[in-house]
Amino acid sequence: MKKSSLLLLQLLLVGFVGLSQTIPGKIMLVGGGSETAGGWSDEPYTWAVDESANKRVAIIGVNNDVSEWLPNYFMDNCGAVFAKNFIVPNQSVANQQSVYDSLITYDVVFFRGGDQYDYYSRFKNTLLQEAVAETFGSGGVIAGTSAGLHILSGVVFTARNGTVYPEEAIENPYNQYMTLADDFFSFMPNMVFESHTAERARFARVIGFMGRWKLDGNIPPLGIAVDDKSAFCIGSDLKGKAYGTGAVGVYYAGEDNNFRLSGQKLLADNIHVSQLVHHTEIDLNSLEVSGYETLIETSESEVYGIPLWLSGSDNLAHNQELIQEFCNFQNTSDSIILITNQQNVSVNNLISQLNNQGSIVSVVEANPMNGNNPEVQQKFTYWKKLVFIRMIISSLMDFIQGTPNGQLLMNLIINGSKQIAMIGGDQVALLVRQRF
Numbered sequence: 014m015k016k017s018s019l020l021l022l023q024l025l026l027v028g029f030v031g032l033s034q035t036i037p038g039k040i041m042l043v044g045g046g047s048e049t050a051g052g053w054s055d056e057p058y059t060w061a062v063d064e065s066a067n068k069r070v071a072i073i074g075v076n077n078d079v080s081e082w083l084p085n086y087f088m089d090n091c092g093a094v095f096a097k098n099f100i101v102p103n104q105s106v107a108n109q110q111s112v113y114d115s116l117i118t119y120d121v122v123f124f125r126g127g128d129q130y131d132y133y134s135r136f137k138n139t140l141l142q143e144a145v146a147e148t149f150g151s152g153g154v155i156a157g158t159s160a161g162l163h164i165l166s167g168v169v170f171t172a173r174n175g176t177v178y179p180e181e182a183i184e185n186p187y188n189q190y191m192t193l194a195d196d197f198f199s200f201m202p203n204m205v206f207e208s209h210t211a212e213r214a215r216f217a218r219v220i221g222f223m224g225r226w227k228l229d230g231n232i233p234p235l236g237i238a239v240d241d242k243s244a245f246c247i248g249s250d251l252k253g254k255a256y257g258t259g260a261v262g263v264y265y266a267g268e269d270n271n272f273r274l275s276g277q278k279l280l281a282d283n284i285h286v287s288q289l290v291h292h293t294e295i296d297l298n299s300l301e302v303s304g305y306e307t308l309i310e311t312s313e314s315e316v317y318g319i320p321l322w323l324s325g326s327d328n329l330a331h332n333q334e335l336i337q338e339f340c341n342f343q344n345t346s347d348s349i350i351l352i353t354n355q356q357n358v359s360v361n362n363l364i365s366q367l368n369n370q371g372s373i374v375s376v377v378e379a380n381p382m383n384g385n386n387p388e389v390q391q392k393f394t395y396w397k398k399l400v401f402i403r404m405i406i407s408s409l410m411d412f413i414q415g416t417p418n419g420q421l422l423m424n425l426i427i428n429g430s431k432q433i434a435m436i437g438g439d440q441v442a443l444l445v446r447q448r449f
Contacts, residue, residue: 034298035249035250036200036201036249037149037151037249038148038149038150038153038154038249039064039152039155039249040154040155040156040165040200040247041058041061041123041154041156042165042239042245042247043158043159043161044159044209044210044244045126045162045208045209045212045242046241046243049242053258057246059090059091060256061121062087062092062093062121062154064248065153066120067094069095069118070093070121070122071099071119071122072084072096072097072098072099073099073123073125074098074099074100074125075102075103075132075135083096083125084096097119101135101141102135104135104139107136107139107142108139112140112144113143116144116148117147119153120152121156122154123157124157124158124165126158129160129163129171129172130171130172132160132161133164133194133197134173136197137197142197142198149198158208160208162206162208164197164198165198165200166198166201166206167199167200167201167202167204167205168195168205168222168234169194169195169197169205170192170205170207170222171192171193171194172192174190179214179217179218180217181221182218182222183278183279184277185278186221186225186228186274187228191221191225193226204236205222205226205237206236207219207238208239210238210260211240211241211259211260212241212259215238216262219238219262221279223236224279227266227272235297236262236263238262243257243258243261251297252295252296253294253295253297254293254304255289255290255291256291256292257291258291260288260289260290261288262287263289263300264285264286266281266284266285267282267283268283269283270283270284271283287300287302289304292304293305321433321434322433324437329366332436333366336367336370336434339398339400340370347372347432348373348396349373349399350376350398350399350400351363351400351402352377352401353377353402353404354378354403356376360376360402360403364376367400372398379404379419381411381412383416384412390418390421393418393422397431398431398433399425400434401435402435403437404437
């Protein structure tokens, strides 16, 4: 994919009409990842407790193999006067009067991670659902992490047939895994929530959900996508604030947007994204962003003269055309640095494909052992083409943040001086975050 295609993701502030002015309760969305006492989660989880009247927290899940860590965390670190795990394994338990009677005494309800279809199929049309809705209606706080986040939006990705991958969501939004519904909780109507966004490169999946809902004859929903170890706290005034180490993306269709199909593939003319980082805010009525010291607006002109090649899949059978175009761009004899930190069959197959295109390939492992290697420094400086594949992002970030050659590599990504191909979702997430 070339740079011009990425103009789909513009950080623009435009008006959005269609939401209510207020909601009765509050919402906390957590993108996933472990909570950390004294770390990223203290502030948003404390917000959830502080926004409740009685500071009692109910933590709901379906599996009984859970510890008391999270209830204790809410009490010891976040100010809750009481917190309790509720294990609700099936619809029969979810429909017990005793469960209802107990839940309505809590004013914070937190859904754990897991499989959202477990929640959707077991809790729908039960007394548990009724109790949670009453808590929200009386001003309580409803929260969820990962799968627990997904079930809180008005338009829910139910995962009835299992997960759907980002490339599948836009290559065919009517594939069997794109299961959406709007008949569960109605806290945030006409919104769809996404978790683990950057870590699992789910940017395209959010757009796939929006497009499928629109193609089915509905208003395209507002997409809210939250990264791991990040949270988005929404008050009754529909003003949301981001917390944590990642970002929160708010996706919406522009006025002239036209979701449509080309064969099976989803096309869209005008999608906007406002990206929030720690302590920045957005008004979900007007979509006005605040909290940034400086606002940078993108334009629709070409920013870099050198195109980028991006693929959300590391399946080489899906990337033959991309590889051929990348190798043939400008000088076909340019040598290529293949950057990885997972040597496996996919990497070896890519080397073979690049060699078949007539390219000379040198593999550089992005790890601290190469952080001061003068040969690696020379290659980064003088070779013109870089290909990323099969990266463990945490290891790559250790290389980038902790070594001179890693800093040199990041500068090359940011300044656009090299021809770069990134094959695989995590690599694309890294590039979009660092360069755009």
